[in-house]
Amino acid sequence: xxxxxxxxxxxxxxxxxxxxxxxxxxxxxxxxxxxxxxxxxxxxxxxxxxxxxxxxxxxxxxxxxxxxxxxxxxxxxxxxxxxxxxxxxxxxxxxxxxxxxxxxxxxxxxxxxxxxxxxxxxxxxxxxxxxxxxxxxxxxxxxxxxxxxxxxxxxxxxxxxxxxxxxxxxxxxxxxxxxxxxxxxxxxxxxxxxxxxxxxxxxxxxxxxxxxxxxxxxxxxxxxxxxxxxx
Numbered sequence: 001x002x003x004x005x006x007x008x009x010x011x012x013x014x015x016x017x018x019x020x021x022x023x024x025x026x027x028x029x030x031x032x033x034x035x036x037x038x039x040x041x042x043x044x045x046x047x048x049x050x051x052x053x054x055x056x057x058x059x060x061x062x063x064x065x066x067x068x069x070x071x072x073x074x075x076x077x078x079x080x081x082x083x084x085x086x087x088x089x090x091x092x093x094x095x096x097x098x099x100x101x102x103x104x105x106x107x108x109x110x111x112x113x114x115x116x117x118x119x120x121x122x123x124x125x126x127x128x129x130x131x132x133x134x135x136x137x138x139x140x141x142x143x144x145x146x147x148x149x150x151x152x153x154x155x156x157x158x159x160x161x162x163x164x165x166x167x168x169x170x171x172x173x174x175x176x177x178x179x180x181x182x183x184x185x186x187x188x189x190x191x192x193x194x195x196x197x198x199x200x201x202x203x204x205x206x207x208x209x210x211x212x213x214x215x216x217x218x219x220x221x222x223x224x225x226x227x228x229x230x231x
Contacts, residue, residue, distance in 0.1 A: 001024075001025050001026065001046045001047070001116065001138065001161055002025075002026045002027075002028070002044060002045050002046055002158065002179055003020060003025050003026065003027045003028070003045060003046065003047050003048070003049060003112075004027075004028050004029075004030075004036070004039050004040060004045045004047075004048045004049070004050075004073075005017060005020070005027055005028070005029040005030075005049045006029070006030050006031070006032075006033070006035070006036035006039075006048070006049065006050050006051055006054060006059065006062070007029070007031065007049070007051045007078065008031045008032060008051060008053070008054050008055055009051075010031065013029050013031060016029075016049070016105075016108075017029045019105055023109065023139070024138045024139055024141065024157075025138075026154075026158055028045075028182060031054075031055075032054055032055045032056040032057070033054040033055065033056045033057025033058060033059065033061065033062050034056045034057055036048075036050060036054060036057075036059070036062045037057060037062045037065055037066070040062065040066045040071060040073065041066065041069060041071060042178055043071050043073065043175075044175060044178040044179045045073050046073070046074075046116060046161075046165060047073065047074045047075070047076065047112055047115060047116055048066075048073050048074070048075045048076070049076050049078055049108075049112075050062060050063060050075050050076065050077055050078065050095075051077075051078050051079065052077050052078070052079035052081060052090065053079060053080070053081075059077060059079070060077075060089070060090065060093050063075055063077070063093055063094050063095060064093055064094065066094075067093075067094040074096040074097075074115040074116060075094065075095050075096055075097075076095065076096060076097045076098070076099055076108075076111055076112070076115060077090045077095040077097070077098045077099070078099050078101065078103075079098075079099075079100065079101065080100070080101045081100075087100075096115045097111050097114070097115050099111060129161070129164045131164055131167055131210075131222075132208075132209070132210055132224050133145055133146050133207075133208050133209060133210065134203070134206070134208050134210060136157075136160060136161070136164060138157065138161070141154075141157055143160065143202060143206060144206065145203070145206030145207045145208040146206070146207040146208065147206055147207030148205070148206050148207065149206060150202055150205060150206055152199075152202065153198075155180055155181075155195050156195060156198055156199055156202065158179060158180040159176065159179075159180050159195050159196070159199055160199060162175075162176055162179045162180065163212070163220075163221070163222035164222070166221075167221075167222050167223075167224075168221060168222070168223055168224070169221055170215045170218055170219050170220070170221040171219045171220060171221060172218060172219040173189065173192060173218070173219045173220075174219075175219070176192055176219060176220065177189070177192055180192070180195070196212055196220055199212060200212050209224065209225050210222060210223070210224055211223055211224075211225075
C-alpha cells in the first residue's frame, strides 16, 4: 500500500515515515501544501495522511482542490484542532476521517485499516487481503494460494496490491509505474514488464487460477476465469 504523508513537523514526519515503512507501507512524504497537492494529483496513493496546518497551502485547501479534480483517494486529516466544529468542517470538506494530535501510532494504523477497508472492493481483515483463491499478508509479505505460499519482493508486493485494490480493472502502465516506483523515478518501461512476468510466475507457483491479462497499448489487469470483462 502506498501512502502520501503531508506533515510540516519534521520530527513527526520522520517518525511516522519510519514507523509506517517498518510496518510494510510504501511512504512518500512532504512538508508543505504545494508539494502535497502536486503528489496528490498524481492519483497513485491508497491513502493520504494530511496535516491541516501546512505552509504554502492549508491542508483543507489541498483536500478541496483534490476533490475538485476528482481525486477520491481516502484522506485522513491530522491536526491539533480538536474542537467539534473543526472536525465537522474537515469532514464536510471531504475528509474520510479526522485524527487529533497527539495520537498513538496504533490508533493511526487502525484508522488507516478502517478507511482503506471502506474504500476497497477487496476484503481486508487482520491486515490481509483476500480475493478469489489467494490471500495476501502485507506484514509477512506472504502470498498464499491453493497449493502453497511464497514471499514477495517489495516491488512485487506493490504491484500485487495495485491489482488487488482494483480487481477486474485495467490499470494503465503509467499508473502502475507511478504506484510501484513513485513519481520521481526514472524507471524504464521494461522493468514493469519484468515484474509482471515475475508476479505471473508467483501466481502459477501457488496454484492460483487468477491471471494478469495484457491490454495491449494500455496496461494490465488482474482477472479471474470466466470474467465478463475480457478485452
